[in-house]
Amino acid sequence: MEIRELQAYANFFFTVFLVFLLYGYIIHLYRSEKKGERDYEQYANIALNDEITDAPVERNPKTLDKKEKGGKIDE
Amino acid sequence: MQSNAALEYDYSVVKLFTYTTILFGFLGMLIGTLIASQLAFPELNYLLGEYGTFSRLRPVHTNIVIYGFTLSGIWATFYYVGQRTLKVSIAESKFLTIMSKVHFWLYFVGALIGVVSLLLGFSASKEYAEFEWPIDVVVVLIWVIWGVTMFGLIGIRREKTLYISLWYYIACFLGIAMLYLFNNMEVPTYLVAGVGSVWHSVSMYSGTNDALVQWWFGHNAVAFAFTVPIIAIIYYFLPKESGQAVYSYKLSLLSFWGLMFVYLWAGSHHLLYATVPDWMQTMGSIFSIVLILPSWGSAINMLLTMKGEWNQLTDNPLIKFMVLASTFYMLSTLEGPIQAIKSVNAIAHFTDWIPGHVHDGVLGWVAFTIMSALFHMAPRAFKREIYSKSLMETQFWLQTTAVVLYFTSMWIAGITQGMMWRAVDEYGNLMYSFIDTVAVLRPYYTIRALAGLMYLTGFIIFTYNMYMTITASKKLEEEPQFRSPMA
Amino acid sequence: MFHWLEKNPFFFSVGVFVVIAFAGLIEILPNFAEASRPVLGLKPYTVLELAGKEVYKKDHCIACHSQLIRPFKSETDRYGMYSLSGEYAYDRPFLWGSKRTGPDLHRVGNYRTTDWHENHMWDPTSVVPQSIMPAYKHHFTNIADIDTAYAEAFTVKTVFSTPYDIEGGVKLGTLDEAKVAALAEAKVIAADMKNQNVKDAVTRGEIPEIVALIAYMHRLK
Numbered sequence: 001m002e003i004r005e006l007q008a009y010a011n012f013f014f015t016v017f018l019v020f021l022l023y024g025y026i027i028h029l030y031r032s033e034k035k036g037e038r039d040y041e042q043y044a045n046i047a048l049n050d051e052i053t054d055a056p057v058e059r060n061p062k063t064l065d066k067k068e069k070g071g072k073i074d075e
Numbered sequence: 076m077q078s079n080a081a082l083e084y085d086y087s088v089v090k091l092f093t094y095t096t097i098l099f100g101f102l103g104m105l106i107g108t109l110i111a112s113q114l115a116f117p118e119l120n121y122l123l124g125e126y127g128t129f130s131r132l133r134p135v136h137t138n139i140v141i142y143g144f145t146l147s148g149i150w151a152t153f154y155y156v157g158q159r160t161l162k163v164s165i166a167e168s169k170f171l172t173i174m175s176k177v178h179f180w181l182y183f184v185g186a187l188i189g190v191v192s193l194l195l196g197f198s199a200s201k202e203y204a205e206f207e208w209p210i211d212v213v214v215v216l217i218w219v220i221w222g223v224t225m226f227g228l229i230g231i232r233r234e235k236t237l238y239i240s241l242w243y244y245i246a247c248f249l250g251i252a253m254l255y256l257f258n259n260m261e262v263p264t265y266l267v268a269g270v271g272s273v274w275h276s277v278s279m280y281s282g283t284n285d286a287l288v289q290w291w292f293g294h295n296a297v298a299f300a301f302t303v304p305i306i307a308i309i310y311y312f313l314p315k316e317s318g319q320a321v322y323s324y325k326l327s328l329l330s331f332w333g334l335m336f337v338y339l340w341a342g343s344h345h346l347l348y349a350t351v352p353d354w355m356q357t358m359g360s361i362f363s364i365v366l367i368l369p370s371w372g373s374a375i376n377m378l379l380t381m382k383g384e385w386n387q388l389t390d391n392p393l394i395k396f397m398v399l400a401s402t403f404y405m406l407s408t409l410e411g412p413i414q415a416i417k418s419v420n421a422i423a424h425f426t427d428w429i430p431g432h433v434h435d436g437v438l439g440w441v442a443f444t445i446m447s448a449l450f451h452m453a454p455r456a457f458k459r460e461i462y463s464k465s466l467m468e469t470q471f472w473l474q475t476t477a478v479v480l481y482f483t484s485m486w487i488a489g490i491t492q493g494m495m496w497r498a499v500d501e502y503g504n505l506m507y508s509f510i511d512t513v514a515v516l517r518p519y520y521t522i523r524a525l526a527g528l529m530y531l532t533g534f535i536i537f538t539y540n541m542y543m544t545i546t547a548s549k550k551l552e553e554e555p556q557f558r559s560p561m562a
Numbered sequence: 563m564f565h566w567l568e569k570n571p572f573f574f575s576v577g578v579f580v581v582i583a584f585a586g587l588i589e590i591l592p593n594f595a596e597a598s599r600p601v602l603g604l605k606p607y608t609v610l611e612l613a614g615k616e617v618y619k620k621d622h623c624i625a626c627h628s629q630l631i632r633p634f635k636s637e638t639d640r641y642g643m644y645s646l647s648g649e650y651a652y653d654r655p656f657l658w659g660s661k662r663t664g665p666d667l668h669r670v671g672n673y674r675t676t677d678w679h680e681n682h683m684w685d686p687t688s689v690v691p692q693s694i695m696p697a698y699k700h701h702f703t704n705i706a707d708i709d710t711a712y713a714e715a716f717t718v719k720t721v722f723s724t725p726y727d728i729e730g731g732v733k734l735g736t737l738d739e740a741k742v743a744a745l746a747e748a749k750v751i752a753a754d755m756k757n758q759n760v761k762d763a764v765t766r767g768e769i770p771e772i773v774a775l776i777a778y779m780h781r782l783k
Contacts, residue, residue: 113694113696114663114694117693117694117695117696120697121696121697124700125621125700125704128621128696128698129625129626129696130621130622130623130625130626130696131621131622133622133625134622134625196620196621197620198619198620198622199619199655200618200619200622200624200655200657201655202624202660226571229571235569236568236569237568237569237571237574242574242578245574245575245578246582249575249578249579249582250582253579253582253583253586257586262717262721264710264713264714264716264717265713267713267716267717267720267721268713268714268717268720269713270709270710270712270713270737271707271709271710271712271713271714272707272709272710272713275616275710275713275714277654277655277714277717277718278654278655278656279654280598280654280655281598281650281651281652281653281654281656281722282598282647282648282649282650282651282652282653282654282656283598283647283650283656284598285650285653285654285655285656286650286656286658287589289655289656291585291586291589295582332581335578335581335582336581336582336584338582339582339583339584339585339586340585340589342585342589343589345660348632348633348634349630349632349645349658350630350645350646350647350650351647355589358589421632421634424660425628425659425660425661425662426661426662427661429661430661496636496637496640497634497636498636499636504639505636505639505640509640509664509665510690510692510693513663513664513692513693513694514692517694
């Protein structure tokens with residue numbers, strides 16, 4: 001097969017694949033919110049409550065001060 | 076490690092990058108104003124002997140603005156936003172503290188040497204990639220160090236999820252790394268031949284290939300230096316300054332992926348009607364139009380964040396800066412795709428409409444966003460309130476007028492020249508000689524130079540305001556949460 | 563799956579990279595071999611022309627001049643035959659430019675003489691009264707860097723197999739041979755010039771930048 005042709009196929013299918021992923025992502029975003037699994041809008045608060053003493057929206061379990069924090073890991 | 080009570084965000088590198096943002100901003104705009112004036116008044120070409128001609132100074136201007144002003148602004152905000160949205164202080168890691176300092180100093184020295192090298196004429200002559208290979212090596216090193224500090228900071232984060240701004244910073248890091256490396260692939264001639272200048276190199280690619288790589292780079296350097304990280308900045312600072320959560324966080328995520336995918340395809344719109352394959356040109360055109368969607372997704376998201384709080388626009392000049400910046404972003408992301416339509420491009424390419432387009436983006440969107448971010452950070456980093464609200468207002472109106480003057484004059488100049496180049500008389504002969512189409516532009520060049528001068532004056536006011544904020548303004552007892560205090 | 567990506571910075575970065583690298587892979591790489599094929603009869607630059615190209619790059623002429631004639635009647639009438647991909651095969655870097663504050667130069671060698679260039683570079687308004695181009699008087703005193711130009715030719719010959727030293731083509735030879743050849747070329751151009759300093763320099767065996775630049779301009783056809 002000529003390189004041009006290969007190029008065209010690769011381009012077409014990968015683009016379709018990515019479009020597919022993007023729509024899947026949109027569905028994922030709304031569905032997980034509707035089912036109450038994950039509220040994506042809460043992540044906007046990361047910017048608003050960003051003092052170092054503020055409680056994280058979701059605490060990273062691998063963080064340095066794992067031992068000394070009192071809060072629970074929301075996962 | 077010690078308890079959280081003693082823990083504070085460490086702004087020392089933020090401060091350093093703030094200084095260089097202002098320094099390079101001033102230099103870049105000063106030279107920009109000078110070269111704009113040279114087109115209107117050619118006598119100004121002889122102020123610095125062979126180092127002062129328009130042609131020698133033009134890359135100095137673009138490189139200082141891109142790699143001086145904008146990069147400094149990006150890094151000043153990165154070290155601020157990065158710490159805060161990850162809820163981790165850089166001071167918690169000795170290694171990262173040292174690396175961030177190394178990052179700054181290597182960058183500062185490298186930038187100075189780079190500027191001098193361009194003044195002396197060491198240029199690879201590829202637009203926005205003019206630095207010769209020794210500087211390129213330093214750039215790569217700086218970039219790697221940034222990667223280390225960024226991913227290092229992410230590695231010790233307390234906040235598990237990365238805020239959208241960080242997504243954009245990461246994309247900026249990866250995008251520029253890839254583009255810069257590939258576009259600057261060059262062979263130093265001294266190392267092969269053993270004679271001649273050590274600085275000199277030849278590009279790995281020739282002719283049309285070089286053009287393709289260059290504009291894949293050139294277009295996307297704009298994407299990943301003037302768009303992506305600036306969106307990162309505004310996604311943090313507008314919500315924070317206004318106290319309003321991002322209108323739709325989901326939309327911001329979708330726009331991100333849309334932008335990432337679409338932007339890269341649009342590069343070949345710089346080569347319409349050139350000797351690159353047709354399908355690539357068409358692809359460039361189509362994707363440029365599609366690009367409106369993710370761009371406007373971000374911009375509208377920003378504007379809607381202010382929903383119900385539009386009164387802040389009247390009483391907080393910082394909000395004014397940021398909202399206007401978002402509006403200019405919408406304007407230039409609409410203008411760009413229009414220019415990428417083939418028939419429009421036939422007229423617009425090679426004319427002053429292109430610098431006009433670049434400048435409503437850079438002056439209106441990039442510089443406004445960066446300046447407002449510096450204003451927002453100053454009370455936090457220096458623990459003093461902003462020196463003067465009225466100076467901010469003055470600066471805002473002066474610079475807004477300047478941007479409008481700039482792009483309107485360049486629109487007219489560009490379209491006039493584009494039309495004159497192709498004008499034919501009734502027998503089909505060209506109506507104008509080239510010089511006719513230059514002479515007719517002189518008034519517009521004068522207006523543009525004036526606009527440059529106004530913008531520069533605004534920047535000097537900004538510099539003064541920042542200087543007084545840092546040194547003489549009223550001290551703050553505690554860090555303000557949302558709105559920046561100002562006198 | 564999506565949420566996992568959002569929380570794993572490493573895989574997130576990989577994802578971003580794949581998405582942004584895709585366009586480059588498809589658009590640029592596969593076309594490489596084809597686009598770099600020279601048109602028939604195209605010769606590589608001589609050392610003097612390369613030295614002139616260096617001057618062009620050093621003073622950043624591409625800030626105002628393009629070297630790309632688009633396939634429109636208005637452009638071919640003004641500048642000549644539209645540009646072909648293969649004509650740029652030995653251009654490293656390409657110098658198409660992106661702005662025409664001055665006219666296109668891709669075929670300037672067809673219609674401008676040594677004499678015209680000399681007057682124009684010394685004082686553009688003496689030739690084109692309304693010109694806004696700066697004068698480049700320093701080209702008349704600065705000496706062109708022939709060593710570096712030779713190094714460039716040698717590099718492209720060694721690394722990229724640019725066809726120097728073939729029969730009927732451009733001879734490169736050793737550094738000394740190249741210097742002699744460049745000087746001989748320069749003498750032909752200087753003979754048509756009137757600036758005494760330039761003439762004296764060439765007699766002394768030095769080549770001012772202006773001579774190299776004019777050699778390069780003549781080459782653009």
